[in-house]
Amino acid sequence: MPRTSGPTARFYAATALWLLGMLVVGLAYFLLTSPLRGPWRVMEEVVVWTGLFLPFAAFVGGLRVHRMAGPGSVLARAVLLAILSYGLLAYGGPLVNYQGDLAAGLDVETRFPFGPEVPGALRDLRAHVEANPPARPGFSTDAPLALPPNWLTYLLHLPAALAAFSVLSALLGWVAGFVTIMKPPAPRRNARWFLGVALGVVFMVTLMAAGDWVRRDPAHSGVLAAWGPLLVPGVCLAVLAAIVRRRLGQLRTSFTWDPP
Numbered sequence: 574m575p576r577t578s579g580p581t582a583r584f585y586a587a588t589a590l591w592l593l594g595m596l597v598v599g600l601a602y603f604l605l606t607s608p609l610r611g612p613w614r615v616m617e618e619v620v621v622w623t624g625l626f627l628p629f630a631a632f633v634g635g636l637r638v639h640r641m642a643g644p645g646s647v648l649a650r651a652v653l654l655a656i657l658s659y660g661l662l663a664y665g666g667p668l669v670n671y672q673g674d675l676a677a678g679l680d681v682e683t684r685f686p687f688g689p690e691v692p693g694a695l696r697d698l699r700a701h702v703e704a705n706p707p708a709r710p711g712f713s714t715d716a717p718l719a720l721p722p723n724w725l726t727y728l729l730h731l732p733a734a735l736a737a738f739s740v741l742s743a744l745l746g747w748v749a750g751f752v753t754i755m756k757p758p759a760p761r762r763n764a765r766w767f768l769g770v771a772l773g774v775v776f777m778v779t780l781m782a783a784g785d786w787v788r789r790d791p792a793h794s795g796v797l798a799a800w801g802p803l804l805v806p807g808v809c810l811a812v813l814a815a816i817v818r819r820r821l822g823q824l825r826t827s828f829t830w831d832p833p
Contacts, residue, residue: 613673624661639750726795
């Protein structure tokens, strides 16, 4: 990348490069370990994984421009990633999934009684289930009318929560750059790798645990299960920001930041 490129180009280029790397690895694993799938299923994996991996790749974007842009500038650029992530997860994935089932000749009227599982359809499905509680709640994709209302609420909020993680992830990358800036090159690189991987793994583990928790009992809050895991990166961001303010305040002021 040319040295004259600005923070916007560097932020999005770094994010896109890491996103592409994660997609290549994920898709290769999917193709090697799954039965032969049609083009619609492959497209669904690409769309959903892009929306899912994008928030994690935003960490690298924030890290890439930590010496060139302020937190407000990073936040503004990360919002665009969040919008893209939400669009892919809330609309792109469900629409491709629906078209894939339709192309495969499956009974889409039974599997999708209110159409593709975009937010509007999920709200309609939840309203129907609340008005007509299933005798035996379950989680089979072939029996959507038996899904518990709290699980539908969770599915409705999850894409937005994951998209919001894009902003926190980018800011975490930006702060991580300052936290590790005083280390020699090799230890600095290792520390940044560790922070990025550790934060991503902890968030994913928390997210999976929250999903299991909401499935165990219809009384468990789907909203809490979807948004609660964001407390983990939020607390980490607050801690790292406090470290930056305490130890590197004078160093930070020596950099010239471009306006957003």
